[in-house]
Amino acid sequence: MSARLTIGRAARAAGCKVQTIRYYEQIGLLPAPARSEGNQRLYETEDIRRLLFVRRARALGFPLPAIRDLLSLCDEPEQPCEAADAIAKVQLEGVERRIEWLQELRRELERMIEQCRGGSIADCRVIEVLSRQAIRDTADNEVPGRGVSSRL
Amino acid sequence: MSARLTIGRAARAAGCKVQTIRYYEQIGLLPAPARSEGNQRLYETEDIRRLLFVRRARALGFPLPAIRDLLSLCDEPEQPCEAADAIAKVQLEGVERRIEWLQELRRELERMIEQCRGGSIADCRVIEVLSRQAIRDTADNEVPGRGVSSRL
DNA sequence: CCTAATCCCTACAGCCACTGTAGGTTCAAG
DNA sequence: CTTGAACCTACAGTGGCTGTAGGGATTAGG
Numbered sequence: 001m002s003a004r005l006t007i008g009r010a011a012r013a014a015g016c017k018v019q020t021i022r023y024y025e026q027i028g029l030l031p032a033p034a035r036s037e038g039n040q041r042l043y044e045t046e047d048i049r050r051l052l053f054v055r056r057a058r059a060l061g062f063p064l065p066a067i068r069d070l071l072s073l074c075d076e077p078e079q080p081c082e083a084a085d086a087i088a089k090v091q092l093e094g095v096e097r098r099i100e101w102l103q104e105l106r107r108e109l110e111r112m113i114e115q116c117r118g119g120s121i122a123d124c125r126v127i128e129v130l131s132r133q134a135i136r137d138t139a140d141n142e143v144p145g146r147g148v149s150s151r152l
Numbered sequence: 153m154s155a156r157l158t159i160g161r162a163a164r165a166a167g168c169k170v171q172t173i174r175y176y177e178q179i180g181l182l183p184a185p186a187r188s189e190g191n192q193r194l195y196e197t198e199d200i201r202r203l204l205f206v207r208r209a210r211a212l213g214f215p216l217p218a219i220r221d222l223l224s225l226c227d228e229p230e231q232p233c234e235a236a237d238a239i240a241k242v243q244l245e246g247v248e249r250r251i252e253w254l255q256e257l258r259r260e261l262e263r264m265i266e267q268c269r270g271g272s273i274a275d276c277r278v279i280e281v282l283s284r285q286a287i288r289d290t291a292d293n294e295v296p297g298r299g300v301s302s303r304l
Numbered sequence: 305c306c307t308a309a310t311c312c313c314t315a316c317a318g319c320c321a322c323t324g325t326a327g328g329t330t331c332a333a334g
Numbered sequence: 335c336t337t338g339a340a341c342c343t344a345c346a347g348t349g350g351c352t353g354t355a356g357g358g359a360t361t362a363g364g
Contacts (some may be wrong), residue, residue, distance in 0.1 A: 006188075006331095006340075007341075007342095008339095008340060008341075008343075016322095017323070018341085019322075019323060020321085020322065020323085020326080020341090022342095022343095023321075023322060023323090024163060027321095036330090036331095037330095038329075038330045038331070038341080038342090039187050039329085039330080039341085039342065040329095040330070040340085040341055040342075041332085041341085041342090049283070053282050053283055056281075056282045057282050058321090060257055060260055060261060060282075061254075061257050063320080063321090064320080064321070069169070070279065070282065073273050073276075073279065074273065074279055074283075076273060077272060077273045077274035078272055078273070078274065079272060079273050080270070080271070080272055080273070081268065081270065081271055081272060081273045081275075081278065081279070082269075082277050082278030084278045085265065085268055085270075086274060086278055087264060087278075088261060088264055088265050088268075088278045090261065090264060091153060091261060092258065092261040093204060095254050095257050095258050095261060096258060098254055098256045099251060099255060099258065102213075102250055102251045102254065103251060105212055105213050105247050106244065106247050106248060106251065108212055109212060109243060109244040109247060110244065112240055113237065113244060116233060116236075116237055118232070118233065118234070118237075118239075119232070119233055120229060120230055120231060120232055120233060121225050121226065121228060121229045121230070121231050121232070121233045121236060122229035122230065123233075124204070124225075124233030124236050124237070126222075126233065126237060126239075126240045127222065127225065127226055127233070127236055128238045129208075130205050130208045130209050130212075130222065131201070131205055131226075131340090132210050134331080158311080158312075158360095159311095159312070159313095160310095160311065160312075168351095169351080169352070170311095170312085170350085171351075171353080172350085172351060174313095175350075175351060175352090179350095186361095188312095188359085189359095190312080190313090190359045190360075191312085191313065191358085191359080192311085192312055192313075192356080192359070192360085193312085193313090210350090215349075215350090216349075216350070268328095276354060
């Protein structure tokens with residue numbers, strides 16, 4: 001008994017929107033599934049597995065190009081797994097860099113807010129910090145495939 | 153002696169690209185500056201100050217709509233500063249949420265990578281985790297004005 | 305004064321990873 | 335048989351820029 005889910009059920013199974021699945025198909029991340037007589041997509045168990053793989057990788061912040069690479073590695077299971085390892089390590093480094101950067105931001109914001117003891121805008125510490133303080137150059141603070149994954 | 157910088161010099165002063173400044177003008181974040189006879193933008197000291205304000209706020213991760221609000225607060229310095237404070241606090245909360253989420257990701261990635269002791273894709277721990285493990289639902293992990301600030 | 309290099313101008317397309325909308329078709333329940 | 339939900343395609347919009355094309359302006363050197 002194979003699954004044969006409609007796109008809506010597949011989306012619920014994967015915890016994403018219907019459009020997201022169609023988008024993955026459009027960019028070639030997922031294969032075009034079979035269609036019903038009425039032209040509606042029908043997903044087999046294998047399709048769902050692939051979709052879940054993508055969603056889990058996204059949940060770990062992997063960018064789509066990296067996921068594409070991981071998927072094609074999966075299709076050659078006899079190859080050594082160094083490549084997959086390397087992709088994960090790049091991802092980890094990106095995450096670590098982002099954490100450090102955000103922790104710096106947090107410190108700045110906390111200092112800003114702590115020192116602001118009410119009063120008028122004219123002596124607002126928040127505004128003052130932004131108006132006068134030079135933040136040290138934080139170039140190269142973003143993950144390689146830049147822009148963070150949006151929600152999920 | 154006023155500054156009167158060309159857009160290129162202004163960009164260098166602010167550590168951003170020329171196009172970024174034009175973009176800020178286009179979306180109404182910065183006022184249209186004076187122009188030279190040859191129709192080139194000329195930035196006064198005050199314009200540069202405003203630009204630097206925007207860039208510093210961006211460096212702290214504030215989204216442009218929040219920066220717009222902060223800027224209009226600056227224009228009424230006799231108002232109480234609670235509004236500015238609130239914006240900063242929202243930003244801080246967003247940063248904290250993102251840090252926590254990224255720390256979870258880091259743990260997952262580290263575990264994945266540690267447990268992968270070479271071999272073939274077939275027994276690669278990285279692939280296996282993505283194939284089989286269900287990550288607990290991490291909805292609502294992104295900052296309110298979602299999508300992270302890109303570089304700088 | 306001329307020229308070449310470098311800047312500047314506008315207008316628009318592209319990036320990522322979706323999300324939303326419009327306008328139509330198909331399906332399942334009552 | 336009708337209703338309403340779910341599906342279809344196609345395209346525009348999000349944020350915050352970045353890149354490109356096809357020109358005009360400015361400036362340093364010869």
